[in-house]
Amino acid sequence: MKDITEKRYSGGKPKLRRFHQAKWDEPIIFELSNEGERGILIPEVEDRVKTEVGDVLSTIPRNMRRRQLPKLPELSQSRVLRHFIRLSQETLGTDLNIDVGQGTCTMKYSPKINEQLVRMPQMTEIHPLQDEETVQGILEVLYKFEQILKEVSGLDQFSLQPGAGSQAIYANASIIRAYHEARGEADQRNEIITTIFSHPSNAACAKTAGFKIITLYPDEKGYPDLEAFKAAVSERTAGLMITNPEDTGIFNPNIEEIVKVVHKAGGLCSYDQANANGILGITRAREPSFDLCHFNLHKSFSAPHGCGGPAVGAMGVTKELAKFLPVPVIEFDGSKYRLNYDRPESIGKVRSFYGVAPVVLKAYAWVMNLGAEGLKEVAEVAVLNNNYLLKKVLEIRGVSAPYAKGKRRIEQVRYSWEKLTRDTGIHSEEIGIRAADFGVHYWTSHHPFIVPEPCTLEPTESYSKSDLDEYVEILRQVSDEAYTNPKLVKTAPHNSTIHKIHHAPLDDPSQWAMTWRAYRKKVRK
Amino acid sequence: MKDITEKRYSGGKPKLRRFHQAKWDEPIIFELSNEGERGILIPEVEDRVKTEVGDVLSTIPRNMRRRQLPKLPELSQSRVLRHFIRLSQETLGTDLNIDVGQGTCTMKYSPKINEQLVRMPQMTEIHPLQDEETVQGILEVLYKFEQILKEVSGLDQFSLQPGAGSQAIYANASIIRAYHEARGEADQRNEIITTIFSHPSNAACAKTAGFKIITLYPDEKGYPDLEAFKAAVSERTAGLMITNPEDTGIFNPNIEEIVKVVHKAGGLCSYDQANANGILGITRAREPSFDLCHFNLHKSFSAPHGCGGPAVGAMGVTKELAKFLPVPVIEFDGSKYRLNYDRPESIGKVRSFYGVAPVVLKAYAWVMNLGAEGLKEVAEVAVLNNNYLLKKVLEIRGVSAPYAKGKRRIEQVRYSWEKLTRDTGIHSEEIGIRAADFGVHYWTSHHPFIVPEPCTLEPTESYSKSDLDEYVEILRQVSDEAYTNPKLVKTAPHNSTIHKIHHAPLDDPSQWAMTWRAYRKKVRK
Amino acid sequence: MSKEKPTVYSYIPNSVPKVKNQMLKAVGAKSVEDFFEDIPEKLRLKKKMNLPKPFLSEQSLRRHVEGILSKNKTCQEYLNFLGAGCWQHYVPAVCDEVNQRGEFLTAYAVEPYDDHGRFQALFEFASMMGELLNMDVVNVPTYDWLQAAATSIRMASRITGRHEAYVSRTISADKLSKLRDYCKPEIQVKLLDYDSETGQLDINSLKTGISSKTAAIYFENPSYLGFIEAYGDEISKIAHDHGAICIVGIDPISLGILIPPIDYGADIVCGDIQPLGMHMQFGGGHAGFIATRDEEKYVMEYPSRLFGIAPTSVEGEYGFGDVAYERTSFAVREEGKEFIGTATALWGITAGVYLALIGPQGMQEIGEGIMQRSRYAMSQISNIKGIKSPVFKSTHFKEFVVNFDGTGKTVAEINKALLRHKIFGGKDLTKEFPELGNSALYCVTEVHTKDDIDRLANALMEVVE
Amino acid sequence: MSKEKPTVYSYIPNSVPKVKNQMLKAVGAKSVEDFFEDIPEKLRLKKKMNLPKPFLSEQSLRRHVEGILSKNKTCQEYLNFLGAGCWQHYVPAVCDEVNQRGEFLTAYAVEPYDDHGRFQALFEFASMMGELLNMDVVNVPTYDWLQAAATSIRMASRITGRHEAYVSRTISADKLSKLRDYCKPEIQVKLLDYDSETGQLDINSLKTGISSKTAAIYFENPSYLGFIEAYGDEISKIAHDHGAICIVGIDPISLGILIPPIDYGADIVCGDIQPLGMHMQFGGGHAGFIATRDEEKYVMEYPSRLFGIAPTSVEGEYGFGDVAYERTSFAVREEGKEFIGTATALWGITAGVYLALIGPQGMQEIGEGIMQRSRYAMSQISNIKGIKSPVFKSTHFKEFVVNFDGTGKTVAEINKALLRHKIFGGKDLTKEFPELGNSALYCVTEVHTKDDIDRLANALMEVVE
Numbered sequence A, B: 001m002k003d004i005t006e007k008r009y010s011g012g013k014p015k016l017r018r019f020h021q022a023k024w025d026e027p028i029i030f031e032l033s034n035e036g037e038r039g040i041l042i043p044e045v046e047d048r049v050k051t052e053v054g055d056v057l058s059t060i061p062r063n064m065r066r067r068q069l070p071k072l073p074e075l076s077q078s079r080v081l082r083h084f085i086r087l088s089q090e091t092l093g094t095d096l097n098i099d100v101g102q103g104t105c106t107m108k109y110s111p112k113i114n115e116q117l118v119r120m121p122q123m124t125e126i127h128p129l130q131d132e133e134t135v136q137g138i139l140e141v142l143y144k145f146e147q148i149l150k151e152v153s154g155l156d157q158f159s160l161q162p163g164a165g166s167q168a169i170y171a172n173a174s175i176i177r178a179y180h181e182a183r184g185e186a187d188q189r190n191e192i193i194t195t196i197f198s199h200p201s202n203a204a205c206a207k208t209a210g211f212k213i214i215t216l217y218p219d220e221k222g223y224p225d226l227e228a229f230k231a232a233v234s235e236r237t238a239g240l241m242i243t244n245p246e247d248t249g250i251f252n253p254n255i256e257e258i259v260k261v262v263h264k265a266g267g268l269c270s271y272d273q274a275n276a277n278g279i280l281g282i283t284r285a286r287e288p289s290f291d292l293c294h295f296n297l298h299k300s301f302s303a304p305h306g307c308g309g310p311a312v313g314a315m316g317v318t319k320e321l322a323k324f325l326p327v328p329v330i331e332f333d334g335s336k337y338r339l340n341y342d343r344p345e346s347i348g349k350v351r352s353f354y355g356v357a358p359v360v361l362k363a364y365a366w367v368m369n370l371g372a373e374g375l376k377e378v379a380e381v382a383v384l385n386n387n388y389l390l391k392k393v394l395e396i397r398g399v400s401a402p403y404a405k406g407k408r409r410i411e412q413v414r415y416s417w418e419k420l421t422r423d424t425g426i427h428s429e430e431i432g433i434r435a436a437d438f439g440v441h442y443w444t445s446h447h448p449f450i451v452p453e454p455c456t457l458e459p460t461e462s463y464s465k466s467d468l469d470e471y472v473e474i475l476r477q478v479s480d481e482a483y484t485n486p487k488l489v490k491t492a493p494h495n496s497t498i499h500k501i502h503h504a505p506l507d508d509p510s511q512w513a514m515t516w517r518a519y520r521k522k523v524r525k
Numbered sequence C, D: 001m002s003k004e005k006p007t008v009y010s011y012i013p014n015s016v017p018k019v020k021n022q023m024l025k026a027v028g029a030k031s032v033e034d035f036f037e038d039i040p041e042k043l044r045l046k047k048k049m050n051l052p053k054p055f056l057s058e059q060s061l062r063r064h065v066e067g068i069l070s071k072n073k074t075c076q077e078y079l080n081f082l083g084a085g086c087w088q089h090y091v092p093a094v095c096d097e098v099n100q101r102g103e104f105l106t107a108y109a110v111e112p113y114d115d116h117g118r119f120q121a122l123f124e125f126a127s128m129m130g131e132l133l134n135m136d137v138v139n140v141p142t143y144d145w146l147q148a149a150a151t152s153i154r155m156a157s158r159i160t161g162r163h164e165a166y167v168s169r170t171i172s173a174d175k176l177s178k179l180r181d182y183c184k185p186e187i188q189v190k191l192l193d194y195d196s197e198t199g200q201l202d203i204n205s206l207k208t209g210i211s212s213k214t215a216a217i218y219f220e221n222p223s224y225l226g227f228i229e230a231y232g233d234e235i236s237k238i239a240h241d242h243g244a245i246c247i248v249g250i251d252p253i254s255l256g257i258l259i260p261p262i263d264y265g266a267d268i269v270c271g272d273i274q275p276l277g278m279h280m281q282f283g284g285g286h287a288g289f290i291a292t293r294d295e296e297k298y299v300m301e302y303p304s305r306l307f308g309i310a311p312t313s314v315e316g317e318y319g320f321g322d323v324a325y326e327r328t329s330f331a332v333r334e335e336g337k338e339f340i341g342t343a344t345a346l347w348g349i350t351a352g353v354y355l356a357l358i359g360p361q362g363m364q365e366i367g368e369g370i371m372q373r374s375r376y377a378m379s380q381i382s383n384i385k386g387i388k389s390p391v392f393k394s395t396h397f398k399e400f401v402v403n404f405d406g407t408g409k410t411v412a413e414i415n416k417a418l419l420r421h422k423i424f425g426g427k428d429l430t431k432e433f434p435e436l437g438n439s440a441l442y443c444v445t446e447v448h449t450k451d452d453i454d455r456l457a458n459a460l461m462e463v464v465e
């Protein structure tokens, strides 16, 4: 009898997956509109109410009344559902793939139990302004999670208000500003130092907060050395905002000295721990004496990414800076949780109310499932996975891991396909697009491409050895193709929902179209 | 500027969808196993309990202790999830397609609100043996839904216990048997009459209940005429079990006379209203004097099909037969709902407890959203859709609608591709497989294929005119291909998850394998 | 929605009047009435159905239904010790996640080309059950254990050509009722006594009764009353000696620690998969499985669908399809084996997810943990004056009979009193097993903590005093 | 799980010791410690983190978290009249269904090839918002209205090269706080007075203040205090006359009946989409949108991602991608416009679903229904002695200020008393708007029935007596 299974393996290893992504070729939703269809009916107002209030629309000042119904599409409920379920199938969530290709993003398993918990009415149906007595449960979660982060970072107080890592970085920059203002040095101290392998938001948020940016570049070890920092620091230094380990996965071992230098010069140090995945329980903001830090709960702490939010950037500071934290802060008197708005030196509001509570709840549940040992296990396995992947990837033709040759990395690696590009003319982006044909993500890196033809892989703790092996095989296949059949790579994707996109219109004001209405106007021209 | 949209239409009509189903090429779950991985951890027993009870395993009689752990696969939680989410994407639910191709199955929109309601803990976390005081809510739903079905059918009492239409038919057959037993005629009355276009379960369930089956065949009008029934009826007749409208979508207009004939001969009449979708509010079991009937809540009443259940076949009977209904029955004394088990003549249990309550809840919510007018609208639009589809399909080359030429149909039509098969050698099954390449279902019909090269389409009320037009265009395309490029059709599917299946092993005891272990044994031989 | 305009329903796209008219025109009909011309006037419903006023908006519908459901008290709010055929086990979130996926939730039953995933998932369900059971054939699940047991007996009757079956008297009254109704046309169901001290099936009564007319012996392990039947080997040997088939009903959650019945001679094994990832749902979570060896004479007697693996035209591609479809009533109507239709596929898929999650280790741990907890519960309860627990001198798995004769109170009284403690006491057995006196069947699973059990014991103490 | 064995975590496949060893061997490392060699000993955490004992099993974790959450009282159990930036609207089930799909829930942010659906869904969201707003450019949403308003003002400052903005004093204290912090580096935020009788923005104070230094005027319609600003045309004309940009903040749920601000001269429109299908989630459902005309000088100032439609290599195939990516900090770090990162895409997708469901008719009906109900509420409440409602003589949409000065009770006292009636009274305004005396901001939406409102009125009657 024929063994189907046999043909799925070669040399004891599984052959590459024959993948095709769902392709529904859906029209734009406006094209689906049928006049008169209804997707949902609105509850009728009781006749008694209607009679009593009369014609309310005529009470609207005439020039404020809408004259034409909005031209929304008109669809039955099932057609709306079908459309969006189809679009969902055309979206490669982490639930579906070996998501090690979105380096720096810490794509990990977001446990389904946590989704069930946040969908309880005790989470969804509570209003942020309810009497504190009636929201003790969620306040407890927020408070306890702050305590957890205090221990994870070693810092003294946290706010969970920022809506993402970048907003937390912004708020930290704002605190640095407030700190110098309070000391009357705000005008003088207008420079923030960062590194090129720190997430771009460190530079961008600090700039938005009014600072000048000084960016340091790596030497051959992959990071600026101590001297570089010393040279950059001056009496104009407001602070340091740095990611560590940097995007290369390399930990700057001089970090403590660097902090010292900045402190000595009168600046504050803010540690970007958005991605703390490789160092949970290993090293913290406290030990090198950072003043501020932040964590992305949608990265290291397992909250799902939601196509790009909602999210939480938890910001933490030392005792000295606590008074600047956003309002309100949550306090616990041993029996009740309460919100304290009476914080005269606070930078004020960063985000509405108290942040994205359901995201905090997911992170809380995740930590409470793992505990201290589990968090450390997360870091250790994430790092083990990364170094295993590094070993295997470097066996592929055309790829290298620049900097610190032969060294281990923490949680991710920025690779370079420079050699492959030189050999074959295939660029890193193209490798990524071809990888889509095998059902996985792939990401180059943030700009600028300091590492030529970059590719950033971050396996996290969520993937098994066989998952990693599969990903490596995909890269190996694409590399082989680049050398033997570059056209196949150049014309990719072949098994994806769509084909190669023409990018030019997206940068041309006369052609770009961010809405269907704009598009219809422009093509009609 | 180039108008992408323009190329999506031809002659003002949308071109055919360029579809590809998700293809993940997943291994069998055992192949994914990694020794030691855990998908979920089991709560630990408290130490105090452990100490107190000692080694419980050793208390199991020695020959009843499991010696080897079951060889289940070992996977992490996310790998389990990923596997099944991928398999789900390879499954074409009604949520995703224009599901008019599974005729007789009444594929309609299953509202998502109803799914939310059944997932409330007040539905999921209740035990059927709780004190009645603590389950008044669900008892109210069950009771009220019975009242609704009484009105929809005109019959006098209902049981929601059967787990599907077939089980309801079985239970109705059992009641027929009990009725004749009670009258001492059980031995004599051992024949059930049905028609070939009644669902096969009418014949099969009645046979299982101990009856001989007499099956009547249609004349050129599509149903057996009154004379055929008269000839079949005798003093051996226990009853009639008939679907109407039959699978052809044709309503037997003699139904009242037929019932009379059977009644006169001393038999009972059971009306298969599994699919009542075209006649809700139009005609009922009561008017032609049926004694029993059943509805499939997973068809006409919108509960989703769940890949084939769980389901509910609601059975209804006249006052005279009520005493035979399964136990318990639900009663209402004006203030409290209670379960009455004291029914000495009952046929007893059909299914555990009281049926699949969450399915009843969905059906209840669906009816309560629509009301009497809405239910009638369902029927009218379902029938309008069907006749519109009929008109359009008949414009396609090679297809016909046998029987009652030129006549309207109720909720579905059994078509025939006889001419196309004669012309091109392509069979109805092959058309269906090719249709899969466009992202829709297609079904031939129940066996035997009385209608040659059959195809049964049932559009229900859930599809818009444009949906129907798209389905027709797919059939037209496949018909065109059959005439111009039959090989394309013969080698289909091309855009599906998998390719043409070799069926022979499935009927060969030496090759068939219903489990992975059986398969591994057989291929190793 | 002004009163004059006809309602456009969100579930009915073509309820838009303009579209209706277009379509009527396209088919050349004056009104929808034309389509009903075959339905005689006399049979037409003349009045509007008398149904409650609808809640047209989803919002008001939700409020209405939530209002009704809020009258239920849940086993989250109350501490529950009811089992007796429907068990409170923990349902992993991934099980719910998979079975709520629209793809699985709303698919149905036709070709494997569109629905490959459904076939694979159900094949895998059967395959994992096969490992639990050490058996090669498992069906796509049927309605519930009642149906599975009834069909198992009819299968045995067809295989043996005999028309009598022996059934252990410790099965539930509901199951017995179902067996009686379903077997009636072909099989006489006879009861086997049990040992009043141990509950064990009375081997003597079996030896006396069994004959060459016996098609099957059916017993359960653990029994309905919770204890482990210790003499499976003997029972199956007796059955086989008489040419009868040995059928064992099991609770699959026990199979991490209990031996699969085939290992003590069972020919057909059946049971309910509700414990494997299904919420109780007031009894809506049941699904029955049937398993046998891979022998043609057994396979050909299944009424259920059986999914098998098959090659496709592409190398190394798994395909699936119906095995021996010609057995079924879908294929040959009344010539098929019993009947087949919509069953409980979604629960089968869910149980597959459960088994893949829990794995071999988990099955052992959950089984052991249940035994530890239930044993602890038995001992805590039996410390209370007037209460005997367990009633039977046998090893119990997760359920056990508690006797209250010494308390002077009826089970009904006790359960009513427990309700005030927010506890659902065990199932009252006084009608089902009058010979056990004032007894109730208690169920303890992995959902119960020590505190929960202590709370029960304390409440019982208060209640019986 | 015996204590000796190391825990294998279900979320961490390679926590299996055997696999770890294999992998260490494969990379030639002795232990994971090798990988941390760059981290100086001094910086290593020597102790185990002091975290609470974990709930390793999902079951115990669930029970723990549910236990905590059960301390919350919900707006289903209580009747809620709080709004003030977070509103209780009905969330259609289809919205939840779509945003819980694992594909959308767990995708992130890279290439459109794997994630075509995400791009299309967000393009459609922007497109439907564009129809509501009558505007051609809408961003992928940012954190919330606070951020959207702050960014709108900074955009205006960059466009005009000016550093001063006027803001209506009827905005919320929270928003003002955010604007102050966020605009500080570049823009001075000044307040515009309101008419104490009508609440309307004081045109004279605007006329007096505005100058050639003014980058923007920002006001809201309906205002934070619930009334409709009637003089949008005049305000925008004054702004434009001075070369300033007119920014209007709106509640999108009002746009079925209120005119889009662009029609009275707004250049930038922003607001929050939480009312369009997001549960309140204790304030977790917010997402801010910004919309403008399709002019390069506006488009190039967005910090957000903007998704545009583009052809692919296949005819008639829609592709999508980032528009003018070079604007963003992703592309050019501090040279970009403000900053971009993770935002609120899932809520954008959800709002798209909401708008597709509700359609033009629904938008009108819901707007009208809200006005009817809130008007009814105002009149019922104002019948009560000592209560004035609304405080402002203007037309209100869904919120309105209620003054209790005549009752001799503080808002805090009244709200505490209402709690006992299971009612959440309106937001206490005494700190934010002391000039309004003992006042509270009440919110009435389509979720409120006549009975609900009557219940409030009755409770208030009791409470103030």
Ligand SMILES: Cc1ncc(COP(=O)(O)O)c(C=O)c1O
Residues within 6 Å of the ligand: A104, A105, A163, A164, A165, A166, A167, A199, A201, A243, A272, A273, A274, A275, A296, A311, A313, D340, D341, D342
């Ligand atoms: C190291 C680091 N910092 C900051 C950020 C920005 O976080 P967010 O995307 O949540 O704004 C990220 C996310 O990519 C990051 O990886």
Ligand SMILES: Cc1ncc(COP(=O)(O)O)c(C=O)c1O
Residues within 6 Å of the ligand: B104, B105, B164, B165, B166, B167, B199, B201, B243, B272, B273, B274, B275, B296, B311, B313, C340, C341, C342
């Ligand atoms: C007319 C009719 N009768 C009976 C049945 C059988 O119902 P079920 O599949 O629920 O057993 C069906 C379902 O296909 C049907 O359409």
